Amino acid sequence: MERSAFEEQTVETVLTRPDVEQALIALIDRLPKIEQSLRRLEDAVDFGMATMKDESVKEKVDAAIDNSNIQIETLEAAIKLTEKLPMLLQVTNQLESMFSFVQDVYHDEQTKALIEQRIEEYAVPAKEKAEWTREMWTEVQQRVEQDDRHITLFSLMRWIKEPSVQHGLKYVQATVDVLNERTIKR
Amino acid sequence: MHYRIVIIGAGTGGISVAARLLREKHHLKDEILLIDPATTHYYQPLWTLVGAGIVKKEESARPMDSLIPDGAKWLQDHVTTFDPENNQVETSSHGKIQYDFLIVSPGIEIDWGRIKGLKESLGTKGVCSNYSYEHVDYTWDTLEKFTGGTALFTHPATPVKCGGAPQKIMYLAEEYLAKKGIRDSSRVVFGSANPAIFDVAKYRDALEIVLERKQIETHFRVNLTEIKADEKIAIFENLDSGESFEMSYDMIHVTPPMQAPAFVRNSSLADSGGWVDVDKYTLQHKQFKNVFGLGDCTNLPTSKTGAAIRKQAPVVVQNVLDAMYGHLPIASYDGYSSCPIVTGYGSLILAEFDYDKVPQESMPFNQAKERRSMYILKKDFLPIMYWNGMLKGTM
CATH class of the missing domain: 1.20.5 (Single alpha-helices involved in coiled-coils or other helix-helix interfaces)
Structure with a gap:
């Protein structure tokens, strides 16, 4: 069985490789900083251990958890x-x-003025129409109250000649025709 | 003078980007400089409606200083030259200004002089154009006084801001003539350098139906070259045969030829056509990596609209910030653009599409249909979204 290249390496050959040599130099150069960091980590661990061992702290933490939801x-x-x-x-x-x-x-005052103006543009025609309808019904109501005539068959005959009544009757006629045709088709 | 970010142009693109940058990174306060000589900022999409007598032109204008975002500075000056090799621009009154990042968005320039006889006759003798704030209300004056004859509308052989605008005013004018009862004695004609009414098939089909319904006569691949205003004659060039021909009119609405501003066109930032040469996805300049561009001045192969800028601005902001912190700019723009095509007093087709001319519709219904709701959106809501949303960096 052949031995792999990795197995042939010795400590000496690895240490003489330029990249390893470079990394070692950098590591040695940074040793003081690494040592400082390790000390700080050790201090933090010691502090954590001491806190955890401190009964009064443990009691406070337990109480806080018990009292919370x-x-x-x-x-x-x-x-x-x-x-x-x-x-x-x-x-x-x-x-x-x-x-x-x-x-x-x-x-924004300009935008607010613009919105107001636009609302007005849409609202005015609707308001005018509502006003027209209201006035018309008021007038109709007044005439009904003042009118003491009896509606006769002759009055009904006259109504039928009115263009608006004719228009409405045409709709009625058309609806009856369509309904009849559709019923026959079924 | 040195600024972290210098933005050329305080139009739609410049102000949107400045507002967004300041919303994203508060520490950029006082580090952003906008350079623009204009003292008034216009919301130009409204001008179609001004020309049709629907809104007053004053609604489209606001003082520039009221729109500059808090934390950005505005230098009212002209840029004369770019010097991207040395990260500086030169202005006409304030000398050289250095930057870390440059955003170029000065808009597009109208070349009134390219059509012989246009400059001197604009605003008189029935020659109108919605592309000028000064003359936009003359379009409405002309329509009101029109008593019948030929109403001619043109589209030039150059890229234009809002490619739909030349036909929007035509549809409105046609409806107005019908309302006035003079449609039968009028001929409405569209002379366009484009090969068809619209680039995107879905909306083209819808607009061809509109043209048919309105009985509008169309001439495609023709370019207006001269106006003889006294004789009321327009001279066109046929772009396929090269031949010139005359057309009489009683009123003419001209969409003028447009180009990149001269200081962009003549700079090292421009491509061979004069437009700022940016990557179509990242909007980063192809040669100078700390330069970005957006809006009408760029060579992006999409329709030049405010809606396009609305989608470009967040991409520029993200990529400038990434570049600032040493990351690769990866935010990408898909070519989105939108054109609200007004087809009458109360109807509109909302075209939205990308680089591939594929519809990218925002609404849950068919936007190729003419709708009153979309007309209300354009007339009443888009201006508010623009002034209070887009220019504030929130929309």
């Missing part, structure tokens, strides 16, 4: 919420943009 479900919800953060951020950004837009419209 934090349960395992809360933690699960927190994790799920974290998962949704990217989507929530997107929604928040959109809401923020909408809010800024509404706020800008609210503070």
